[in-house]
Amino acid sequence: MIPGELVNLCAVDRPDAAVLHRWLNDPVAMRGWGVPDQTRSLSEVGRRIEGWLAEEGERGRPAALLAEDLDGEPVGLVVLAEEDAAARSVALSLLVGDPARWGQGYGADLLRTALGACFDAWGFHRVWLRAEAGNERAHRLYRSAGFVHEGTLRAASFFDGRFGDVLVFGLLEEEWRGRL
Ligand SMILES: CC(C)(COP(=O)(O)OP(=O)(O)OC[C@H]1O[C@@H](n2cnc3c(N)ncnc32)[C@H](O)[C@@H]1OP(=O)(O)O)[C@@H](O)C(=O)NCCC(=O)NCCS
Numbered sequence: 001m002i003p004g005e006l007v008n009l010c011a012v013d014r015p016d017a018a019v020l021h022r023w024l025n026d027p028v029a030m031r032g033w034g035v036p037d038q039t040r041s042l043s044e045v046g047r048r049i050e051g052w053l054a055e056e057g058e059r060g061r062p063a064a065l066l067a068e069d070l071d072g073e074p075v076g077l078v079v080l081a082e083e084d085a086a087a088r089s090v091a092l093s094l095l096v097g098d099p100a101r102w103g104q105g106y107g108a109d110l111l112r113t114a115l116g117a118c119f120d121a122w123g124f125h126r127v128w129l130r131a132e133a134g135n136e137r138a139h140r141l142y143r144s145a146g147f148v149h150e151g152t153l154r155a156a157s158f159f160d161g162r163f164g165d166v167l168v169f170g171l172l173e174e175e176w177r178g179r180l
Helices: 014-023 027-031 042-059 106-121 136-144 173-178
Strands: 007-011 064-069 074-084 089-096 126-132 148-159 162-172
Touching: 007 074, 007 106, 014 042, 014 064, 014 074, 064 106, 074 106, 089 106, 106 126, 106 136, 106 173, 126 136, 126 148, 136 162, 162 173
Parallel strands: 089 126
Antiparallel strands: 007 064, 064 074, 074 089, 126 162, 148 162
């Protein structure tokens, strides 16, 4: 377990499929991931978990972390992807699964705790994230964690019947250490 202040992070495992299935089918939560109108079967969620477990075996670190609040209730998810081993770079995707729990500091603590693990435990030098252009909550969260808006991928997503821009944010290890 990786302890934070409001959440603790644990490697995702097979019994987490039901809660992940609920979150990954929530249209409000999934709007932040740019896929508000998708539906995923429990079997597909199970396949994703199997993929994350296989990656954990290969890389020696979890590929997905479940965030639990201090009562042990699942509250969110962090996925690590697109690792570039030579550049020591990794992309994160964040989710506080139940929109009713947004705005209470879970996202910030989940990100802070994941960053500590990325830089201190797993030796990454760069962590980056994407966010839809309209996802101001995420932009504010990333900026307040020290991320820099590095660029915009034009018309890189499609939902609600139109193309949308996607912003890329990055944080380097030295920038993160300078804020501690
Ligand atoms: C983005 C997300 C992780 C934020 O989680 P959260 O628990 O609401 O975050 P917090 O409560 O810690 O708040 C984070 C920041 O958002 C700000 N915020 C809260 N409500 C806001 C709103 N309505 N509009 C803009 N910013 C808002 C908070 O003030 C805080 O900024 P601050 O530290 O400068 O005050 C969560 O909304 C989520 O899971 N969304 C769906 C998935 C997603 O969009 N993921 C990001 C792309 S990968």
